[in-house]
Amino acid sequence: MKRTPFKKIALLAGSFIVVTGGSIAANVPKIAEEFPTIPLQVVESLTTIPSLFLIFSVLFSHTIARWIGYKKTVLLGLGIVTVSGLIPVFVHNFWVIFLSRAFFGIGIGLFNSLLVSFIRYFYEGKERATMIGFQSAFEGIGGMTISFLVGQLLKISWQTSFWVYIAALPAFVLFALFVPDIPAEPSGFSGKRGADDARERDTEGKGKGKMRAGTFGYIALLFVVVMFYMSITVRVTPLMTTIGYGDATDGSNILSFIGIGAMAAGFLFGQIFTFIGKYTLPIAFLLLGLSLFAVGQSNSVLVTGLAAALCGFSFRTFIPYLFNKVNSSHTGNANLSTSLLLVGFNLGAALSPYGIALLEKLFRLASIRAIFTTEAAILLGFSAVSFGYHFFVGPRKAIE
The missing domain is CATH 1.20.1250.20 (MFS general substrate transporter like domains)
Incomplete structure (x- = not known):
């Protein structure tokens, strides 16, 4: 075509x-x-x-x-x-x-x-x-x-x-x-033709349950990460005005920095994914955690803006990675997986204020700085687990 x-x-x-x-x-x-x-x-x-x-x-x-x-x-x-x-x-x-x-x-x-x-x-x-x-x-x-x-x-x-x-x-x-x-048939979405279609249909039927289980894990992960990401939108202006190094206009400008980082990630995602492959996810978590930590510790509009740009970049590296992952697999229902990921994304965004409030209550957080620091720690933990999986579990599975 x-x-x-x-x-x-x-x-x-x-x-x-x-x-x-x-x-x-x-x-x-x-x-x-x-x-x-x-x-x-x-x-x-x-x-x-x-x-x-x-x-x-x-x-x-x-x-x-x-x-x-x-x-x-x-x-x-x-x-x-x-x-x-x-x-x-x-x-x-x-x-x-x-x-x-x-x-x-x-x-x-x-x-x-x-x-x-x-x-x-x-x-x-x-x-x-x-x-x-x-x-x-x-x-x-x-x-x-x-x-x-x-x-x-x-x-x-x-x-x-x-x-x-x-x-x-x-x-x-x-x-x-x-x-x-x-075409509406599942085989029409493989991007391949002829014998490949038949093979993928067979693989899809055998692995459908497995892919769906993995997709639910991605949805839960996406829900949590989106809530954390949205906290910078919800809380960065109160953080700056409370500490006293910025005003509402500065807070609005910070959101533009997020957009700039997000755009850069979107345009570069193909090259990033080609270069680091399976390590895209843990590196995205690492950068997102570091960016939220920097926002929480910042006393400067410039530092907060740069951290916000890194936040947008890392988040918009994470999002297409998930969508590419579920749409490149030959197992499971990619259409349903994509739809469920979008549901998880929008639920995480809509419930972000409540998620932040729950985080404050669970960890007894008394300041906005502490919110960003706690979220950063959790994301860095996700990164460590993901790196550990790819370094130790992944190679062992490949051998087996």
């Missing part, structure tokens, strides 16, 4: 809007003023409600795709995102806006995991890992770009700022024009 640059761009364009559900957070104060009878917590939920409904729709996206086709399902999701994203521009009814945000999440969930299926079908080996890394990078770029544009358009009005979601329209057009449909 012809591999044009336009097909790659079209596959990545959808990822540009995947993590933009919370990008309208800057709108919350203005919307709260506009609808004074609506409780503030409900207004704030406009930023989180897409993630909750995304979790629901991502579980059924492959079932719908088998029914109406994979390409049509992606286009349906992009269409829902375009329409629901723009509804607040024209409607001045809070509950209609609230409902549109729910549909926005449903739309994202419909095509999010399917984009990985298309990448798995069209690409193999290093090229597949590179594309999954690029997908992660485009998610970061989209989140930063949309958040910036929201802030600029907010100077006109809060309703005008929702025009940012017109970005879903070119993604729809590009996908419709340049991405061919793919």
Whole structure:
């Protein structure tokens, strides 16, 4: 099948809007003023409600795709995102806006995991890992770009700022024009043809249970790591203002450093994975633990910013590693594994404040510095265990 640059761009364009559900957070104060009878917590939920409904729709996206086709399902999701994203521009009814945000999440969930299926079908080996890394990078770029544009358009009005979601329209057009449909049968996702398909189907049937067990371990790991990663978003501004070396603007800038590190990791993931291979996971844990430790000990905006960039880099090395891992294995249900990983990711992000609170209670943490230090210690422990496994258990298994 012809591999044009336009097909790659079209596959990545959808990822540009995947993590933009919370990008309208800057709108919350203005919307709260506009609808004074609506409780503030409900207004704030406009930023989180897409993630909750995304979790629901991502579980059924492959079932719908088998029914109406994979390409049509992606286009349906992009269409829902375009329409629901723009509804607040024209409607001045809070509950209609609230409902549109729910549909926005449903739309994202419909095509999010399917984009990985298309990448798995069209690409193999290093090229597949590179594309999954690029997908992660485009998610970061989209989140930063949309958040910036929201802030600029907010100077006109809060309703005008929702025009940012017109970005879903070119993604729809590009996908419709340049991405061919793919078959729904499991064998169609191997990226190989002929005799390889039969062999992989046989392997898949024999190893299905084993892969699923491993996937659940990945989901639990992802859930914990995402909660820790999100703590820098939730607590870095309070940390800086409490200690006295930064203000709210500095805290906002720190989040941009995270995005820069995340983008760099996404674009470099293919090369990183090729160079360090199975050690990608323990090294990602090591760097993430060191970055959170540096944030917790910092007394400088510059140091915190550099640590935040390392945090984004290491996290966005960890994420595509997991997705590449489950999509490169010939055992288990890769579609289901991808969907469940996305569920774990969004649950970890949504429950991060509660996870931090639980951590504070379990370890009796009395300061924000202690939170970051404890999370760093846990991640460094993950790194040590992972290194130990690859050094001692892995080689022994290979011999057996």
